[in-house]
Amino acid sequence: xxxxxxxxxxxxxxxxxxxxxxxxxxxxxxxxxxxxxxxxxxxxxxxxxxxxxxxxxxxxxxxxxxxxxxxxxxxxxxxxxxxxxxxxxxxxxxxxxxxxxxxxxxxxxxxxxxxxxxxxxxxxxxxxxxxxxxxxxxxxxxxxxxxxxxxxxxxxxxxxxxxxxxxxxxxxxxxxxxxxxxxxxxxxxxxxxxxxxxxxxxxxxxxxxxxxxxxxxxxxxxxxxxxxxxxxxxxxxxxxxxxxxxxxxxxxxxxxxxxxxxxxxxxxxxxxxxxxxxxxxxxxxxxxxxxxxxxxxxxxxxxxxxxxxxxxxxxxxxxxxxx
Amino acid sequence: xxxxxxxxxxxxxxxxxxxxxxxxxxxxxxxxxxxxxxxxxxxxxxxxxxxxxxxxxxxxxxxxxxxxxxxxxxxxxxxxxxxxxxxxxxxxxxxxxxxxxxxxxxxxxxxxxxxxxxxxxxxxxxxxxxxxxxxxxxxxxxxxxxxxxxxxxxxxxxxxxxxxxxxxxxxxxxxxxxxxxxxxxxxxxxxxxxxxxxxxxxxxxxxxxxxxxxxxxxxxxxxxxxxxxxxxxxxxxxxxxxxxxxxxxxxxxxxxxxxxxxxxxxxxxxxxxxxxx
Numbered sequence: 263x264x265x266x267x268x269x270x271x272x273x274x275x276x277x278x279x280x281x282x283x284x285x286x287x288x289x290x291x292x293x294x295x296x297x298x299x300x301x302x303x304x305x306x307x308x309x310x311x312x313x314x315x316x317x318x319x320x321x322x323x324x325x326x327x328x329x330x331x332x333x334x335x336x337x338x339x340x341x342x343x344x345x346x347x348x349x350x351x352x353x354x355x356x357x358x359x360x361x362x363x364x365x366x367x368x369x370x371x372x373x374x375x376x377x378x379x380x381x382x383x384x385x386x387x388x389x390x391x392x393x394x395x396x397x398x399x400x401x402x403x404x405x406x407x408x409x410x411x412x413x414x415x416x417x418x419x420x421x422x423x424x425x426x427x428x429x430x431x432x433x434x435x436x437x438x439x440x441x442x443x444x445x446x447x448x449x450x451x452x453x454x455x456x457x458x459x460x461x462x463x464x465x466x467x468x469x470x471x472x473x474x475x476x477x478x479x480x481x482x483x484x485x486x487x488x489x490x491x492x493x494x495x496x497x498x499x500x501x502x503x504x505x506x507x508x509x510x511x512x513x514x515x516x517x518x519x520x521x522x523x524x525x526x527x528x529x530x531x532x533x534x535x536x537x538x539x540x541x542x543x544x545x546x547x548x549x550x551x552x553x554x555x556x557x558x559x560x561x562x563x564x565x566x567x568x569x570x571x572x573x574x575x576x577x578x579x580x581x582x583x584x585x
Numbered sequence: 586x587x588x589x590x591x592x593x594x595x596x597x598x599x600x601x602x603x604x605x606x607x608x609x610x611x612x613x614x615x616x617x618x619x620x621x622x623x624x625x626x627x628x629x630x631x632x633x634x635x636x637x638x639x640x641x642x643x644x645x646x647x648x649x650x651x652x653x654x655x656x657x658x659x660x661x662x663x664x665x666x667x668x669x670x671x672x673x674x675x676x677x678x679x680x681x682x683x684x685x686x687x688x689x690x691x692x693x694x695x696x697x698x699x700x701x702x703x704x705x706x707x708x709x710x711x712x713x714x715x716x717x718x719x720x721x722x723x724x725x726x727x728x729x730x731x732x733x734x735x736x737x738x739x740x741x742x743x744x745x746x747x748x749x750x751x752x753x754x755x756x757x758x759x760x761x762x763x764x765x766x767x768x769x770x771x772x773x774x775x776x777x778x779x780x781x782x783x784x785x786x787x788x789x790x791x792x793x794x795x796x797x798x799x800x801x802x803x804x805x806x807x808x809x810x811x812x813x814x815x816x817x818x819x820x821x822x823x824x825x826x827x828x829x830x831x832x833x834x835x836x837x838x839x840x841x842x843x844x845x846x847x848x849x850x851x852x853x854x855x856x857x858x859x860x861x862x
Contacts, residue, residue: 405842
């Protein structure tokens, strides 16, 4: 199949996800109780606006034509209009997307780096005290939902020790100067980032640990040892390198889970991203905005998955050669 | 089969998991007898009272008894976990077995659909469904099942593909057993134990998802979920009322960790290589 065939297949798959998500939202709006015009426009829509929607989406046409119209809207980037924000849905969401990407991205990098590091420390001396401590903490973090972690961190670091702010993204007034803005941003981001990191941190520790332990017993590591490579070199350039493939795989599978984590974390720390926007939209019954967020998060996850697939294709020689 | 079960029960992870889950199961079964108050009736006591003999886990900001909420919350958690897992198993067994055993274009198509569903941001989908259809607990359970079966179906299919050329299956075929018969009586029992770790993991995840939805205030208003108790605790966190956070947290962590440990015990008992360590 080769590398380009593989990429083409993944691109087609990403496109299929977007179509499926559009189809699901259409079916849901059609099947839900209530006037579809309201479900497309939002509870706060005026009668005139509802009339416009009925015409625009052809709500009196046969259902298969409605589906075509709905798809045309989505594929041309028209996600509808948010009544609460008085702006196109796409614009409202893109205004918040940067903040979410900033939070998710930093949590992802943090948990990946620290997770691989701790997994390596754990695996370098399996079943020692430090390995057992790291494994036990990982299991605890793995079983703790992010919103629980967030609550506990707020209780400890905001209320008991008044070390961090409870929420928001920066101190008002600091945004005019980069020298005051960046420290303020980091200061506000530490707790939400830690919260979002914990679950993924645990996964990466456990995966790196088991991967490294397994490859330390493999033939190629035995070979490297026989050639006289030092333990540290064996551990890092032979065992770790091969243990990282499953970490990349799982990291890309978990992108959907990180969305869940981000929604909860943003709401706990009033982080002004798409996740807190979603719950506001729910409170205002702004159906167009909720549906739009569903479509946009699906596209974002598909895009990130595609990026992970390409990275995988580059680092796994079996895919490049088509073997 | 009995031999398998005794092997699973010999793993210390399984035992630890069962010990953790046991009180939750007892709470869920006997909630009416254990809980001193109705968890949904507010103002049964002064608000935000610390733990005392009358309210051993204290009260929330509405004066609700937290112990009663934790006890009834076990019922909600286990109902969602078992219900969604059972439903997702049924879909997964039907699609995984047929996809693996019959194969061909139809088999491939089922797996592509499964892959697509795995890529949908399911938490947002659940919120969308709750907004459009209402927040009944069964709606939440149903969507969790509908988005989680593909993981199980993939495992089943992979196992079926490797099993269907094995001697005992060929032997059954040779004596004239039908396809459905072979799938259910020869292949399914062999897939079952490979499937269990993923099933327990999914049960834990279902508990977390339901609690998350309730924590955001989108849960079923007629049920007392741990997520709901935590939502109240979050709203009154500045009063320093730690008891509203601690007790439901312990309940969630115990349940999820219990499920995870049971799953780990099962997979350990199946792989002799890791068990020797």
